[in-house]
Amino acid sequence: MDLTPYLESLAADLAAAAAPGGPETARAAEMLSQSLAASARLAMLEALSDAAAEITTRLPDSSVEVRLRGREADLVVSTTAAEPEAAPVPPAADGDLTRLTLRMPESLKAHVEQSAAAESISVNAWLVRAVTAAVQRPAGPPPGRGGKRITGFAQA
Known part of the structure; x- marks a missing residue:
C-alpha cells in the first residue's frame, strides 16, 4: 500500500x-x-499497525501484520492452527488498544521470536495470545504445585 x-x-x-x-x-x-x-x-503506519493488532485480536486463527518495504506498507494475513487453550482476546469494553513496553532477557526474546516464527505469526500476536491464555487460566495453584497444604506440627 503506497501511502504517498x-x-x-x-x-x-x-x-x-x-x-x-x-x-x-x-x-x-x-x-x-x-x-x-x-x-x-x-x-x-502507527494507525495501520494498531488496526492490524485490533483485527488480529478478533480473528480466532489468523493474524494481520504490517510489513514495510521501502516507503510502502503491506498488510499480511497469516492463518495458524488454533490451539485449544489459546482463546481469542476478548475485546475491551471501549475497544481501545494500549501500548506496553516489555523488558525481557535476550535469551527469552530469542525463544519468543522462534516460537512466533514457527507459528507464522508476529511476536506481538504471539505475546497477546500467550498473555490471554495466562489470564484466562482458572485460578489455582501455580503449575507444578499440588495445591494441597498441610498445617500443624509433628513429633518425632
Missing part, C-alpha cells in the same frame, strides 16, 4: 485551507506540509 497519495491529499487539503490567507500563508502551508510528511507517514 494520502500524504499528497493531506498536503492539498492544507494548501486549500491556507489559500484564502494569501501567497505568504500558502507558502507557509507548503513548507509545513513538506516538513510534516515524515511525521504524517509515521502516524499512518
